[in-house]
Amino acid sequence: MNGLDAPGPVARLEKVTKIFDGSGHPTAAVRDVSLEAGRGEMVLLLGPSGSGKTTLLTLIAGLTKPTSGCISLFGKNVEEYTAAGLQSLRADRIGFVFQTFLLIDSLTAAENVEIVLRFNGRRRAERAERTRTLLGELGIGHLARRFPRAMSQGEKQRVAIARAIANDAELLIADEPTGSLETRQAVDIIALLHALSKVRNAAVIVASHDLRLREFADRTLRLQDGMMVSGCS
Amino acid sequence: MYAVRTLRSQPVRLILTIGGIALCVVLMLFLLAVYRGVADGSVDYIRQNQVDLWVLQKNATNILRGSSLLSMDQIAAIARAPGVRTAAPVLFLLSTIRKGDKVGTIFLTGFEPEKGLGGPPRLVWGRVPHADDEIVLDRSFARKFDFQGGEEVDLQERRLKIVGISSGTNAFVIQYAFVTLRFARDLIGVPGLATCVLVNAEPGSGIGPIREEIRDVLEGLEAYDQETFLANNVREMRSGFLPLLYTVAVIGAIVLTAILSLLLSVNILERRKDFAILKTLGSPLAFLWGMVIKQALLIASVSCATALFLFFPLVQVIERISPEVDAVSTGGQIGGVVAAVLLMGLASSCVAIRRLRRIYYLEAFA
Numbered sequence: 001m002n003g004l005d006a007p008g009p010v011a012r013l014e015k016v017t018k019i020f021d022g023s024g025h026p027t028a029a030v031r032d033v034s035l036e037a038g039r040g041e042m043v044l045l046l047g048p049s050g051s052g053k054t055t056l057l058t059l060i061a062g063l064t065k066p067t068s069g070c071i072s073l074f075g076k077n078v079e080e081y082t083a084a085g086l087q088s089l090r091a092d093r094i095g096f097v098f099q100t101f102l103l104i105d106s107l108t109a110a111e112n113v114e115i116v117l118r119f120n121g122r123r124r125a126e127r128a129e130r131t132r133t134l135l136g137e138l139g140i141g142h143l144a145r146r147f148p149r150a151m152s153q154g155e156k157q158r159v160a161i162a163r164a165i166a167n168d169a170e171l172l173i174a175d176e177p178t179g180s181l182e183t184r185q186a187v188d189i190i191a192l193l194h195a196l197s198k199v200r201n202a203a204v205i206v207a208s209h210d211l212r213l214r215e216f217a218d219r220t221l222r223l224q225d226g227m228m229v230s231g232c233s
Numbered sequence: 234m235y236a237v238r239t240l241r242s243q244p245v246r247l248i249l250t251i252g253g254i255a256l257c258v259v260l261m262l263f264l265l266a267v268y269r270g271v272a273d274g275s276v277d278y279i280r281q282n283q284v285d286l287w288v289l290q291k292n293a294t295n296i297l298r299g300s301s302l303l304s305m306d307q308i309a310a311i312a313r314a315p316g317v318r319t320a321a322p323v324l325f326l327l328s329t330i331r332k333g334d335k336v337g338t339i340f341l342t343g344f345e346p347e348k349g350l351g352g353p354p355r356l357v358w359g360r361v362p363h364a365d366d367e368i369v370l371d372r373s374f375a376r377k378f379d380f381q382g383g384e385e386v387d388l389q390e391r392r393l394k395i396v397g398i399s400s401g402t403n404a405f406v407i408q409y410a411f412v413t414l415r416f417a418r419d420l421i422g423v424p425g426l427a428t429c430v431l432v433n434a435e436p437g438s439g440i441g442p443i444r445e446e447i448r449d450v451l452e453g454l455e456a457y458d459q460e461t462f463l464a465n466n467v468r469e470m471r472s473g474f475l476p477l478l479y480t481v482a483v484i485g486a487i488v489l490t491a492i493l494s495l496l497l498s499v500n501i502l503e504r505r506k507d508f509a510i511l512k513t514l515g516s517p518l519a520f521l522w523g524m525v526i527k528q529a530l531l532i533a534s535v536s537c538a539t540a541l542f543l544f545f546p547l548v549q550v551i552e553r554i555s556p557e558v559d560a561v562s563t564g565g566q567i568g569g570v571v572a573a574v575l576l577m578g579l580a581s582s583c584v585a586i587r588r589l590r591r592i593y594y595l596e597a598f599a
Contacts, residue, residue, distance in 0.1 A: 054598050057598075058594065058595060058598060061513075063513065063594040063595065064594075064595065084517075087515055087516075087517055087518075088515065088517075089515070090513070090514060090515030091514070091515025091516070091517070092515070094515070096513060096514060098597065098598070102506075102510045102597060104235065104507050104510065104511075106235065106238035106239050106242055106507075107234065107235060107238065111234055111235075115234075115235065115511070116514050116515065116516075118520065119514070119515050119516050119517060119520060120515075163514070167515075175598060
């Protein structure tokens with residue numbers, strides 16, 4: 001079934017625990033966390049540094065496996081996806097935004113966006129057109145041929161967002177997307193993510209310690225020491 | 234784009250790598266060219282002397298590394314054998330030519346010019362020797378010792394005039410020189426001797442009966458047809474030269490592959506965060522492999538182009554410094570080396586690609 005038609009939440013976690021067994025000292029990064037993110041919804045995972053937000057995001061994206069519990073993506077248990085299936089899921093339906101943008105510094109803004117479109121085999125002309133449109137929509141069309149080193153932090157994050165939604169992502173995962181931005185830029189970016197969740201009917205999960213983001217979130221979940229301590233709408 | 238950009242981001246490293254690989258390619262091209270030159274030069278004498286039979290002492294299967302002496306009676310008996318039209322004795326000797334303080338060793342070939350067999354395969358200048366005080370020198374030898382046509386040289390206390398310069402007579406370690414058979418025999422002081430006899434059959438008579446006659450009547454002699462004798466000499470030349478060539482070529486190939494693997498691996502390690510990001514964003518492994526393979530093939534191609542640009546002038550310089558080096562390059566050789574280098578590029582990328590598997594998604598979040 002196509003994800004657009006799939007009923008229920010885009011991402012669903014039930015009593016998920018992740019324990020890292022480094023050097024014989026098991027550490028629970030995430031404990032018994034349950035959450036859901038539906039289409040057109042922006043969910044904020046709020047918590048201090050080390051509270052397990054990033055681990056939770058990697059679990060949601062299928063990048064790591066839970067020690068226990070169940071994670072469903074687009075209505076299907078992640079355990080049922082093959083490695084190739086998860087890879088094409090990330091290429092076709094999931095987008096990522098990182099705190100430090102993680103643009104490839106040897107590529108221009110347009111190339112940074114275009115490269116992900118190659119993962120799902122789009123033609124060159126289609127890739128170029130899509131990239132041009134996206135950069136224009138995000139107000140950074142003039143930066144297309146500029147390299148990341150010649151951009152401001154806010155511009156970089158916009159390019160990163162363009163890259164994240166280039167594949168028409170149904171699930172957008174953002175790890176501290178405002179962490180490296182000044183207040184005004186941070187507000188712009190989070191407003192943009194919120195707008196994307198509505199306009200594109202995408203589920204957006206944002207992990208952050210920035211309390212200012214609460215006003216943009218449809219739901220806020222608080223994490224502390226790997227556990228969900230509260231949830232509010 | 235990414236593949237090219239990352240290579241260009243470290244220009245010095247890239248130039249050094251391309252330079253190193255290009256030198257390996259030049260080495261391989263040069264060895265092949267020298268081999269081809271030696272292969273041609275060593276057996277051109279035999280190939281160009283189109284005769285029906287080469288008669289030598291048994292067990293002397295070739296003239297490069299075989300010892301054969303035929304007596305006057307044996308030579309006469311061969312000439313008398315039924316079906317023989319021409320029997321041309323040839324005497325090979327190792328000797329030295331002197332001019333001032335320059336001394337060079339030659340493979341002196343005494344032949345009978347009037348019979349038209351056993352002489353130089355090609356003359357680039359002059360004519361064959363007719364008199365006993367005349368000599369034809371190999372072109373590389375003449376160039377090395379700066380001997381000019383018309384000059385006089387000393388050969389074992391005898392003075393000879395250079396009347397011709399030959400090509401196809403450079404066997405790399407030694408070069409042929411041609412004198413009359415009478416002069417060569419006179420040098421060793423034993424009349425009537427020859428190393429071998431070149432035989433042409435009467436038109437219409439096969440070589441089989443002549444060969445049988447020689448085997449039956451002249452005990453201790455063997456008659457080889459042209460094809461067999463050429464193959465014997467080629468085999469002998471290869472057995473002495475090819476192992477060395479292969480060893481150096483293989484070392485060159487290993488160095489080339491190692492340099493390229495190292496560059497690609499270092500590139501991956503330096504850019505491991507980029508690869509982790511791409512993996513996280515959903516890049517198929519094949520896409521990442523493709524980038525590494527593209528880099529490998531790009532470097533290999535540019536290195537080959539650089540090598541070809543350097544090769545021909547370099548050969549000219551080497552041939553000027555060491556005229557006995559007779560490098561012959563063909564399109565096939567060059568194509569073969571380029572194909573081999575591209576294959577080595579692929580092999581290098583396979584080594585480097587293994588590192589991609591050890592780059593984890595979580596590195597993007599670190």
